[in-house]
Amino acid sequence: MTSCEVLLPGTRRALLHRVATAQSEGRTPSLVAAVRREGRTAWSGACGGVDGHEPDGNTQFRIGSLTKTFTAVLVMRLRDEGLLDLDDPIETYLPGTGVGQVTVFQLLGHSGGLGAETPAPWWERTPGTVRPELVDVLGGQPLLHPSGHGHHYSNPGYTLLGSLVERLRGEPWADVLRREILEPLGMDRTTPQARAPHAEGWAVHPWADVMLPEPAEDLGLMAPAGQLWSTTTDLLSFAAFLAQGDERVLCASSVAEMRAPAAPSEPDDRTGAYGLGLQVLRRGDRTLLGHSGSLPGFLATLLFSVEDDVAAVVLTNATSGPLTGTIAADLIRIVADAEPRMPEPWRPLPEVDQELLALTGPWYWGTQVHALKLLADRGLEFEPLRGVGRAARFRARPDGTWVGLNGYYAGETLRVVRAEDGTVDHLDLGSFVFTREPYDRTAAIPGGVDADGWRGIAP
Known part of the structure; x- marks a missing residue:
């Protein structure tokens, strides 16, 4: 086991104990984890062996569906360049797929109604040559649910998004990924095919301590949904980008857009939602973002908390056993x-x-009384002073108005309305009138104010 001298000894001990327990109870050949905090790797630890030694931050593991987040970033780049609109039907760019008016936005958030998997045989354990065309991935009935009505996870949906990237860029998805994300972020140990040192994938027998090697297939058209190999070091760099943005790849506002829930959760799921290529999880009072991944022989999870400025990555080489999502959430909590x-x-x-x-x-x-506060760059914050109400932050516009950034007033306009003499009459927030006094008789309040004013009631 290894650790970095950044955290307190008690914290490092708790992290190491959590990893050791996960490897032992999860019965996995090896498990490696790392935590990033305040811009640098704060801790790393491992249990088990890869080629006779413990894995480290440079050891590759397959990351499965964590690949989808990379594909989502590529699509958002296309949007920011004006090459597509998220509300465009995917048929605009990939005609003949049979998915009708399913939009790019719906595919990113798994609300397009597509099936979860490809037609048989199981795509994760068979070569991509079995599915050479999109019709082989989508099957004869690609839509199982009404589009836009709810979240239904779809691996074929991300194959469509990968093909969209290839169509608009005119080159293979893997080449675009390397040039537009991996190279700018310095992620040279994230690759479509394994590069030494890397872990081998194993299935562990459920009733005996014996193992069976798992195949590592090239997924072909399904690559944008789950092909990549990576390391804890690279994935912590990716987590930092997803939390803050990077102008070389995707600006902070577009990354924040990815983090926002994009579709209603499934009815029995009260713990989270899904953004645009990112899972949004609630763990107590904490919001965690990231993605999990699995392919035969491997489990992976990347999670981060923007508020705490902490990210965790957990990688392991077993088909089932360790709950990497729970482990990563625990590392952040610790x-x-x-x-x-x-x-x-x-x-x-x-x-x-x-x-x-x-x-x-x-x-x-x-x-109802609210307080208006002045922020940097002429920004404003508006919040109720009593009880529960609609709080929001606002960004200044060049025209002298402000636009809401969050909550009920997101996208709404706040403006100052002046009387004929130039004095401030009231604030208009999405048609709501705010005055300096409750029902100020001198202000332009919709419906007017009773001429007799405030009064009591005689006993």
Whole structure:
């Protein structure tokens, strides 16, 4: 086992114990894990053997469906370049697939209604040459559910997205992936085919401590759904990108778009949702993002918490056994709970607009009181002061208005409405009127205010 001298001894011990327990109880030949915090690898650990020694951050494991997140990033790049719109039907670019008006957005979030798997034989244990064309991947009845009505995980859906990338780029998916994501992020140990040192995939007998080697097939057209091999070091770099963005690959706002839930969860799933190529999980009060993956002989999970600035990767070489998603979530919890992230120090704004400063403080929607706060770059924050209400942050626009960034008011416009003499009459937020006094009789309140004003009731 190994560890880095970044975390406290008690935290490192807890992480090592969690990994050792997972390898032992999960009965896997080897398991390697690593944690990234505040921009660097904070801890790594392993149990078991690969070629006679424990795996490390440079040892490749197959990562299965974690590949889908890479494919999703490539599609978002195409969108940002104006080469497609997420609401475009996939038939616009890949005619004849038989999936009707299923959109790019729906394929990214698994809400297109496509089947979960390809027609037999099982695609994960057979070569891609068995499915040379998209019709072989999709089958005669590709749609099993109404499009856009809910989440239904689909591996063939990501084959379509990979083919979309190839159609618009005019070159193989793997080449586009290397040039547009892997090389800019320095992920030289993430490859479509295994490169030494790498783990071998194994099936462990459920009732005896014996193993059977698993085949490592080239998945052909299904590669964008699950082909890649990678390492904990590379995947921690990818996690940092998914949390913050990188202008060389995808800007922060587009990465944040991927992290937002894109479709309703399945009715019996109360723990999470799915964004655009990313799983969105709730673990207690913590939101974790990332993806899991499995192929015969391998299990993998990458998770990260934006709020805690902690990411974890767990890789193992067994078909079943260790619950890598639970392990990764536990590693994040151990670090975040034992050594909470230090808050950023308070600093005053470098400059302030006096007219904006005059807008801060209490505002009333009817009788409900809200507080308006001034942020950096002329941004605003609006939140209720009593009870539960609609809080939101706003970004300044060049025209003197603000646009909502989150919650109920996301995308809505906040503007200052002035009286004829130039004084502020009220704030208009998506047609809601906020005044300096509750039902201010001097302001333009819809419906007006009773002329007799406020009153009591005689006993």
